[in-house]
Amino acid sequence: MSRLIMTRRGLLKAGAASGVALAAPMSFVRGAYAEDFCNMPTGSTVTLGFNVPQSGAYADEGADELRAYQLAVKHLNGEGDGGMLGTFSSKALKGNGILGKKVAYVTGDTQTKSDAARASAKRMIEKDGAIMITGGSSSGVAVAVQGLCQETGVIFMAGLTHSNDTTGKDKKRYGFRHFFNAYQSGLALGPILGEQFGADRRAYHLTADYTWGWTQEESIKNATEGLGWETVNAVRTPLGAGDFSQYLTPVLNSGADVLILNHYGKDMVNSLTQAVQFGMRAKQVNGKNFEIVVPLFSRLMAQGAGENIKGILGTTNWNWSLEDDASKAFVKSFGQEYGFPPSQAAHTCYVQTLLYADACERAGTFSPPQVIAALEGFEFDGMGNGKTLYRAEDHQCMKDVLVVRGNENPTSQFDLLDVVKIVPRDQVTYDPAIFGGDLGPADAKSC
């Protein structure tokens, strides 16, 4: 009985203590957050948050993204040769930071996990005062961080994310994507597959089992079935499986003559290598050569797959061997800084940083609603992808898509992709309404 009384008294006292302690920090917290919008830069610097995978399956991409971000910060602050600032069609950026404020940055490790990525982004927003978050090398992470940024009112410039959902059903007013998506891969790759392999083919899909894999499988299926191909089967494989032989064996007996690998990163390197080891590429099925297609390609993956990538078709956002002035300027300054050419992940991250800075300059403020308005419907050129439009309806960039093939005779360890065709923007433009989703409100929030 006496125990019960003790409890109640203890709780009462604890309650009183909580009240006092609650009141104390709140008073100064309120002062710190009295501003027009979240993390309004007040000093002489403006802080950007670079949230990339530094460990896990996409760590290679993450490291390259970080290099590109650091280069972009240098160029924005007027150091180095300026890179694509010289070729960018908008001349608002003067190399004196953003709106006269020097650009500083903070970095974080997403670990390719939604939880860790959000924690890291929150740290940047709450502790370091980042005005913009960018990065992510997985669609799951990008969707998660984009949702967080919408809640806190901080602009998110997506890095490498290829799922339709990022600017489709999960699109957000505060999220922007320069990278192309799986649907556009399908639109670009479809006709080329028809040209190369004919209209009478039987396809077998192996798909990474998460948002990006699903949307890519669907998009490629639609494109190939439009050509008259038949889809024999579509099998989901767990992410990071390592050994794909149990998934590859049934392919040979299924009567399929094209294998489509909806894998990325190390998964793609493993599944492709094993498929080649199974002798698939030397096979004849239905009187035709057996073919393998990897819809999303990157040079870093090609490097991992080595010999096996030769002759394989796929799409990519950008490749360093492009001959336009912007690409050459970027490759040159990246090469001078780090000694090797940039990957497509590096390119899209660099461009996103510049686009954000430019939008702030044109809007004349860091206030997110105005910056968003400056980015929506923005038409630009000189960033390595030809004429590009930041579409207002879904915040997806509309630009050319490259169809590439693994180089048969590489001249260097970086010369791994041959550009088969640059598919013009008109052909990969689609109706933003097909994926649904809602951008949500743009009003500024104080955090």
Place this chain on the structure above:
Amino acid sequence: MKQLLSKEPFALLLFSAVILTMPIWLAPLGANYPDLLQKFAIYAIFAMGFNILFGLTGYLSFGHAAFLGVGSYAAVWSFKLFTMNVLPAVLFGTAFAGGVALLIGFVCLRRSGIYFSILTLAFAQMFYNLAYSVMTPITNGETGLQLTLQDPRIIDRALAPAGQGLPSTELFGLSMSGYSGFYFCATMLIICFFISRRIFKSPFGLTLLGIKSNQTRMNYTGFNTRPYTLTAFVISGMFAGLAGSLLAVTDPLAGAERMQWTASGEVVLMTILGGVGTLIGPMLGAWIIKYFENIFSSFNDDALQQVYSFLPEGLRNMAVDLSSLFVGEGWHLTLGVLFMLIVIFLPGGLMEGWRRIVRRFRGGGGGEGESAPAATAQPAE
């Protein structure tokens, strides 16, 4: 002082004061921002709950992250289906995790020692895989379960029409992000501390300690230990579920990676680092690990250059190169080194270090009563 500390109201008051003033005394460490403070409180609950099982009964579970995940999913579903109020979410999360713990515990507790650990690990991995792919309609797979504008939210809809954009979690109108979210978690932590302290000092807790020291002997004295271990397992699962639901309260998203075996391993590390079987040791361990994960991992070369700016150029670069191994993406390394040092030199964790310091200041021998075993020996006499 010692007498005072063992008095319940005083201990509780002191604990509350320390927890609630965290935003102030963590400021010099650069950890006084809401997200990390919330994590401190939440993972302290998680580790405290784990300690009720591991510290008292000696059963080492390698699958506690499963309960954390179940709690999160249940809480997010409560936000999606019913209301954005956090109380139902917390209740659902805790209750669901308790139910799952009952099922898993019923099966796993038939074995002890390494077999028990392996069984729990297997169950946790099964839950992870279920959440990751098989149960995608419920868990949304790798992308994670998120709120959408189309969610029914029956209770909220009945009270008010839907606003623009996604709603945020709230406690009767008070938004649960930022500092208010921390104070909510901190209140939960204080309640959990109270419960955990009560369990440690209760006859039930002593029974559990008896099971830890020699289960066979307990059985021979005619004591059926199974219900006691199962109860401890369920309580500890409910603590984990509460922690999981609080994760969803402060950030309404649940991902499968929360259930991965690394997450289960993390809580074991936290407990061992802080001190197994002590009341506040696991909490300290949780704080250290979360601090490393969030602060050390964010140091980049630029930040290091500033830290060493007082050194001359050449020396500075050397210092930066050397220390960059241990910060940024190398934070795991620092944590590993720290963990090794503690396990080798302080097998009882940080709490043992604390006791040693106290003993040293008392001039040897005097501080013996400070340790947990002495306190628990009393009723046995």
